[in-house]
Amino acid sequence: MRKIYIFDTTLRDGEQSPGVNLNTKEKVEIALQLEKLGVDRIEAGFPAASPGDLAAVNAVARAVKNATIIGLSRSREQDIDAVREALKGAQDPCIHLFLATSPIHRKHKLRMEKEQVLEAAERAIRYAKQYFDKIEFSPEDAGRTELDFLCQVTDMAIKAGATVVNIPDTVGYMNPQEFGNIFKTLKENVPNIETIQLSAHCHDDLGMATANALAAILNGADQVEGTINGIGERAGNTAIEEVAMALATRPDFFGAQTTLNLKEIAKTSRLVSKLTGMVVPGNKAIVGANAFAHESGIHQDGMLKEKTTYEIISPDTIGLRESKLVLGKHSGRHAFREKLIDLGYELDDDAVNAAFAKFKDLADKKKNVMDEDIRAMLEEKLTDTPEVFTLETIQVSYGNESTPNATVKVKLAEGETRVETAEGNGSVDAIYNAIDKATAEVVELEDYSIKSVSQGKDALGEVHVVLKQEDVSAQGRGLSTDILEASARAYIDAVNRLIEKRKSPGRRDKMSLI
Secondary structure, three states: OEEOEEEEOOOOOHHHOOOOOOOHHHHHHHHHHHHHHOOOEEEEEOHHHOHHHHHHHHHHHHHOOOOEEEEEEEOOHHHHHHHHHHOOOOOOEEEEEEEEOOHHHHHHHHOOOHHHHHHHHHHHHHHHHOOOOOEEEEEEOHHHOOHHHHHHHHHHHHHHOOOEEEEEEOOOOOOHHHHHHHHHHHHHHOOOHHHOEEEEEEEOOOOOHHHHHHHHHHOOOOEEEEEHHHOOOOOOEOEHHHHHHHHHHOHHHHOEEOOOOHHHHHHHHHHHHHHHOOOOOOOOOOOOOOOOOOOOHHHHHHHHHOHHHOOOOOHHHHOOOOOOOOEOOOOOHHHHHHHHHHOOOOOOHHHHHHHHHHHHHHHHHOOOEOHHHHHHHHHOOOOOOOOOEEEEEEEEEOOOOOOOEEEEEEEEOOOOEEEEEEEOOOHHHHHHHHHHHHHOOOOEEEEEEEEEOOOOOOOOEEEEEEEEEOOEEEEEEEEEOOHHHHHHHHHHHHHHHHHHHHHOOOOOOOOOOO
């Protein structure tokens, strides 16, 4: 069957989601998991955006060995030079150039005529060709570009040396019939089109990103660009897991397939959700909590008789297991190690010992420790952010007829401890006011969210916060069976990240790109 290449832009377009800001270690962690998933190409970021983004792309380029690493660039020499610098050390580097081509962009954003757009794009591709064997070019807002001009642009890109031409539906305007027709037209009218790959990059503003990507495949696209969980600008991008499973489930219809390791899908989804703080909706296709849940009596009856009556995909296909081996405080190290292997974690002895100690602490607080608890515990990794402040203790006093009061004890990196007490509109507000006093940091809480990692009254809770300080924002995460403790830990984590960002040589300004 025809192979469809997967271009993952979780680290670039996905990070453009409001409130998401990954540090270098988190980017590398996601990139290595994408490598395990088997994606062909990883767009690691936009190096010209800031020194920090350039350094993060370089870290990904040096860490990943089995995927093409891509840096995004405007059609400017200084951007191209930034990508060159960022991709030093990459086993298989590629530059992704873009320039807008639609009438509305030409008139209002670029203030350029068609001929000027063609000249600028050609000049950029030829300049990049001096340094890169692999060049992808994207005519931004291709979906709203005149078809005849899009053919001209594609012809120019091929002649100038592009190896991939990407067709972005930048604003999610297309429907499947229209978008598929673009690829059909390019295939039929552009000379030497067979010498390059055509790619599809779709946004989900009208909820048709996956449908449009599949329509592109049916009409000759060789590559699909998207993100894990469909995150990204505005309503997000094509969800890679949806395209992969559509092709895997319906080979009879599409006649194409990816080479992804499908069993890594669930794990990759969880990691991206955790590190970005973007909760996967329960009804999300493929990776949502309800994707393999059946409540209707008729459905349950059919499932008990024959699973394929109501399930077109087996949970095992994406790395989920139906059985639940419940562990508790009496479970031994051997059973715990077997559980880790069963969940897909390969840890050395030291890591197993450390994880087992954390598991025992958790088991003392919970009667039963579920698979989800263990995953959350293992994936709560230390970041490379220095801990200026560490939460030692919290004490909260609350009554429905009294003002909530919180006392926190915070330890500084140099060893000093501070104890502060504050009131608030609620318990969490009181805790955060006390932490503000202890840290002496003036911050604004932009977002606060809680999710349950597992089930039951003693479930682990995960809190995600976004703090803002002037023009800088940072996210923090906290995990505990006590939601107030998790809230405090998330806040402290975000404060530490803000302090680290203040020290960074450059701040990354997010840009609305293809």
